[in-house]
Amino acid sequence: xxxTDEAERAPLIKIVYFDEQSASDYLDISAGGRSAMxxxxxxxxxxxxxxxxxxxxxAKFSWVPFLGGSAEAGGGGSAxxxxxxxxxxxxxxxxxxxxxxxxxxxxxxRRLEGLQLTASKDSMAYMKMYTPYMVAAKDNDDTVDLAxxxxxxxxxxxxxxxxxxxxxxxxxxxxxxxxxxxxxxxGLTDLARMRLSYHGVLVGRSLESSLTMAAEMxxxxxxVARTALNLIDDTAPEAExxxxxxxVILAGxxxxx
Numbered sequence: 001x002x003x004t005d006e007a008e009r010a011p012l013i014k015i016v017y018f019d020e021q022s023a024s025d026y027l028d029i030s031a032g033g034r035s036a037m038x039x040x041x042x043x044x045x046x047x048x049x050x051x052x053x054x055x056x057x058x059a060k061f062s063w064v065p066f067l068g069g070s071a072e073a074g075g076g077g078s079a080x081x082x083x084x085x086x087x088x089x090x091x092x093x094x095x096x097x098x099x100x101x102x103x104x105x106x107x108x109x110r111r112l113e114g115l116q117l118t119a120s121k122d123s124m125a126y127m128k129m130y131t132p133y134m135v136a137a138k139d140n141d142d143t144v145d146l147a148x149x150x151x152x153x154x155x156x157x158x159x160x161x162x163x164x165x166x167x168x169x170x171x172x173x174x175x176x177x178x179x180x181x182x183x184x185x186x187g188l189t190d191l192a193r194m195r196l197s198y199h200g201v202l203v204g205r206s207l208e209s210s211l212t213m214a215a216e217m218x219x220x221x222x223x224v225a226r227t228a229l230n231l232i233d234d235t236a237p238e239a240e241x242x243x244x245x246x247x248v249i250l251a252g253x254x255x256x257x
Contacts, residue, residue, distance in 0.1 A: 012100070013255035016196060019181040020092060022249050023099040026109075030102055099250070103199065110246065112198040115164035117175065117191045123211040125160040128179075129189045159247070160188060161211050164198075174206055174245045197254050200246030207240050 103109050119126035159176040166172075175198065177188065209215060 011255055012197065012252040014253040015096065015183050015250065016186045016190070016194065016253065017177065017182050017248065017251035018092075018096060019178050019247075019249050020095050022201075022247065023095055026249070027095070027098055027102060030106070108201070109249065110200050110202060112164065112173070112175070112200050112246065114167050115173075115175075115198065116167055117162045117164050119188070119192075120161070120163050120208055120211040122213055123161065124157060124213055124216055125162055125188060125211070127213070128160055161245075162188070162191060163208060163211075163243075172208070172243050174208070174211070174243050175200060176203075176245065176247050191251070194253070196251045198246070198248050199250040200248050202244055203247050204245045205242040206245050207242055209240060
C-alpha cells in the first residue's frame with residue numbers, strides 16, 4: 001500500500017474546518033422521517049451533559065469569596081458561564097461524531113485527497129487572504145481604509161473559493177469554504193500550507209476565470225485569453241474547461257503512522 005493510499009484510509013486526527021450547519025442538515029436529510037427523533041436524541045445527550053457540567057463547576061467554584069453575592073450565587077454564575085462554553089463545544093462535537101459515523105459509507109459526499117490549494121489571482125478569496133497582512137502593515141498616509149476593506153470582503157460573500165490542483169494528475173477543481181466554519185483559529189491562508197483530507201458535496205461547475213473580482217461584479221465580464229497565433233490566424237482561442245465545484249463540509253489531517 002502506498003503512502004497516498006494509507007493517507008486516504010487513515011482516520012482523522014485533527015479537524016481544521018467543519019461546517020456544522022451543513023453537517024446538521026445532512027444528518028437531518030439522511031435520517032428522513034426520523035429527523036425529529038435524531039434531533040431529540042442529540043438534545044437529550046447535550047442537556048444531560050449540561051446538567052453534569054453545571055453541577056461540577058458550581059461545586060468547584062462555590063468557595064471563591066470574590067465572585068460576588070453568596071457563595072452559592074457566585075458558584076452559579078461561574079457555572080453558567082463555564083457550562084455554556086462547554087455546552088457549545090459538546091453540541092459541536094456531538095454533531096461532528098454523528099456526521100463522521102454517518103458519512104463513512106456515503107458515496108454522495110466525496111473524499112478529496114492530494115490537493116494543493118491556491119487562491120486564483122485577482123479573486124475575492126485572494127484579496128481576503130492578504131488584506132489582514134495589509135492592515136497590519138498599513139501606512140497612515142494610505143488613502144484606502146484597509147480595515148474596512150477587510151470587513152467588506154468578509155461580509156460580501158458567504159463562501160470563498162480556492163482552486164484545488166491534484167498533485168499527481170494536475171486535475172483541478174474549485175473548493176468553497178465558509179469563513180465561519182474554521183476551527184482552532186485556522187483560516188484560508190493556512191489551507192495552502194497543509195496536506196488535508198476534504199469532504200465535499202458536488203454543487204455545480206464553473207470557470208476559473210469566473211472567480212475574479214471583475215467577474216463577481218459582472219458575470220458577463222469573463223476574460224478569454226487570446227494567443228499571438230489566434231491574433232494572426234483570427235481564430236477563436238481554446239475554450240476554458242469548466243471545473244467541478246464542491247462545497248466543503250469538513251477538512252482535517254489524517255493520521256498516518
